[in-house]
Amino acid sequence: MATETTTSAGAAPALLDFTRFYNIINGKLTTTAKTRHSINPSTLEANPEVPVSTEADVDRAVDAARKAYSTWRRTSYAERRAALEAYADGIAANVEGLATMLTREQGRPLALTRMEVATTAERLKETAALELPDEVIADDKDSGGQTVVKRYTPLGVACGIVPWNFPVGLAALKLSAAVLTGNTFIMKPSPFTPCANLKMVELAQQFFPPGVIQCLSGDDSLGPWLTEHPGIDKVSFTGSVATGKRIMQSCSKTLKRVTLELGGNDAAIVFPDVKDVAATAATLAQACFFNTSQICIAVKRVYVHASIYAAFRAAFVAAANGFVYGDGLLSTDPAPFMGPLTTEMQYNHVQTLLDDVRATKLAIVRGTDGRDPLATATDTAAAGKGYFVRPVVVDNPPDTARVVAEEAFGPIVPLLQWTDEEDVIRRANDTRLGLGASVWSADLAHAAEVARRLEAGNVWVNTHMMSHPSAPFGGHKWSGIGVEGGIDGLKQYCDIQVLYLAN
Ligand code: NAD
Numbered sequence: 001m002a003t004e005t006t007t008s009a010g011a012a013p014a015l016l017d018f019t020r021f022y023n024i025i026n027g028k029l030t031t032t033a034k035t036r037h038s039i040n041p042s043t044l045e046a047n048p049e050v051p052v053s054t055e056a057d058v059d060r061a062v063d064a065a066r067k068a069y070s071t072w073r074r075t076s077y078a079e080r081r082a083a084l085e086a087y088a089d090g091i092a093a094n095v096e097g098l099a100t101m102l103t104r105e106q107g108r109p110l111a112l113t114r115m116e117v118a119t120t121a122e123r124l125k126e127t128a129a130l131e132l133p134d135e136v137i138a139d140d141k142d143s144g145g146q147t148v149v150k151r152y153t154p155l156g157v158a159c160g161i162v163p164w165n166f167p168v169g170l171a172a173l174k175l176s177a178a179v180l181t182g183n184t185f186i187m188k189p190s191p192f193t194p195c196a197n198l199k200m201v202e203l204a205q206q207f208f209p210p211g212v213i214q215c216l217s218g219d220d221s222l223g224p225w226l227t228e229h230p231g232i233d234k235v236s237f238t239g240s241v242a243t244g245k246r247i248m249q250s251c252s253k254t255l256k257r258v259t260l261e262l263g264g265n266d267a268a269i270v271f272p273d274v275k276d277v278a279a280t281a282a283t284l285a286q287a288c289f290f291n292t293s294q295i296c297i298a299v300k301r302v303y304v305h306a307s308i309y310a311a312f313r314a315a316f317v318a319a320a321n322g323f324v325y326g327d328g329l330l331s332t333d334p335a336p337f338m339g340p341l342t343t344e345m346q347y348n349h350v351q352t353l354l355d356d357v358r359a360t361k362l363a364i365v366r367g368t369d370g371r372d373p374l375a376t377a378t379d380t381a382a383a384g385k386g387y388f389v390r391p392v393v394v395d396n397p398p399d400t401a402r403v404v405a406e407e408a409f410g411p412i413v414p415l416l417q418w419t420d421e422e423d424v425i426r427r428a429n430d431t432r433l434g435l436g437a438s439v440w441s442a443d444l445a446h447a448a449e450v451a452r453r454l455e456a457g458n459v460w461v462n463t464h465m466m467s468h469p470s471a472p473f474g475g476h477k478w479s480g481i482g483v484e485g486g487i488d489g490l491k492q493y494c495d496i497q498v499l500y501l502a503n
Pocket of ligand 1: 161162163164165166170188189190191220222223224227238239240241242243244246247260261262263264295296297407409435475479480
């Protein structure tokens with residue numbers, strides 16, 4: 001039997017309670033008859049119970065979103081901006097609680113989940129500061145007595161389908177662009193990381209009218225119910241290529257607008273003239289193994305010029321072996337940099353890649369302590385529990401090896417040698433994916449030339465993974481359709497309307 005509790009709209013940002021979790025439908029905390037839980041990937045203990053939504057819950061949320069849309073779309077941009085700014089303050093006031101929850105369900109060490117939540121609060125403010133004014137394309141003087149104005153009108157009800165790797169930050173990107181442009185929004189968290197997402201939407205009820213921002217948690221049936229629903233106008237999805245294709249197919253039936261932020265297989269090309277080989281290797285190791293390599297724009301293939309390969313490899317492996325890993329909620333000294341893989345499925349996927357490395361007899365670079373990098377962690381405070389995998393560096397495998405050709409989404413990284421510039425550009429581009437890439441060289445002009453030839457939505461020189469609040473983020477080729485972030489990200493939640501105003 002479902003129950004509903006009213007939330008405290010209008011009160012000062014309260015600290016969230018992380019013991020009970022609800023769907024948020026029409027401003028109310030709502031329970032479901034059935035519940036489920038995710039698993040703490042560090043300890044394999046159960047996380048708190050969360051709702052399992054039914055199709056009737058989806059209908060109720062969509063009805064509430066449609067009703068709320070009829071008034072929310074008419075609020076002023078300034079009013080929506082103010083609500084978003086206040087919400088950002090609410091998130092900032094709850095960094096500790098949200099980050100702790102995130103570590104329990106996602107696995108990333110606490111210092112790094114704190115960073116995700118704090119950055120989310122900043123990004124919400126930065127998004128709120130964006131402008132999307134009407135544009136006068138022609139005024140009556142130069143168009144025969146007619147003024148032509150381009151406007152951006154909201155789409156209606158938007159749905160954000162969120163993955164488990166950066167659930168708070170990625171959900172906030174979708175939510176903020178949707179509601180700032182006058183849409184209402186329904187969030188669907190990943191079943192692996194529902195708790196922080198449910199709480200961030202519970203918090204939003206203090207700043208937005210009922211029905212403007214809602215959240216439904218559930219099992220594998222929930223996503224398809226949402227993408228099929230005729231009352232939803234837009235789906236913004238972040239996740240795997242395979243699911244992205246299914247979502248596009250499902251959305252086509254009702255011509256929903258779709259944004260897809262999908263997987264990547266980012267290449268880094270290291271030139272022989274980098275200023276400091278060891279420092280570059282250490283920086284790239286971070287870009288490979290941060291979040292236990294579960295980042296769409298983690299570096300996943302490192303092409304190193306043959307003349308510096310040996311020195312680079314030594315420094316890269318030293319850095320990788322130096323990363324402390326373990327349960328991110330335990331206060332070890334030093335604190336861990338890497339947590340476990342977030343899901344059993346991901347852990348098993350990485351094991352199949354490791355099996356492939358063994359079966360095809362690819363060379364693995366061992367740390368100086370000679371420990372077996374293919375073994376799972378047994379020397380952490382987690383005492384053998386959890387989905388831990390040590391960083392594994394594969395030494396110059398062929399480009400056809402699975403670990404090069406596929407997105408591992410786990411800490412198994414190939415170092416590859418190159419000698420010919422044209423050839424390495426071809427190799428970097430030889431993938432269906434095109435999310436990110438980077439070029440590392442002291443010759444900035446030449447590096448920028450190479451960068452322009454890489455087929456990816458984000459290309460960096462002498463850095464990787466950097467982002468900017470005004471910059472759009474999206475993938476080329478099979479890495480996605482559309483963008484998030486910046487003004488272009490706002491436009492993804494709008495139709496264009498052209499007004500022709502004759503005298
Ligand atoms: P996933 O595709 O398995 O799931 C993502 C979300 O989609 C989850 O909420 C899931 O429940 C939902 N879902 C699954 N099947 C669905 C269906 N048929 N209809 C509707 N919803 C459905 O992805 P994941 O494993 O959670 O995330 C990892 C992937 O996401 C990696 O490939 C990674 O590169 C990618 N990713 C991309 C970006 C980006 O911005 N481009 C960012 C983060 C992650």
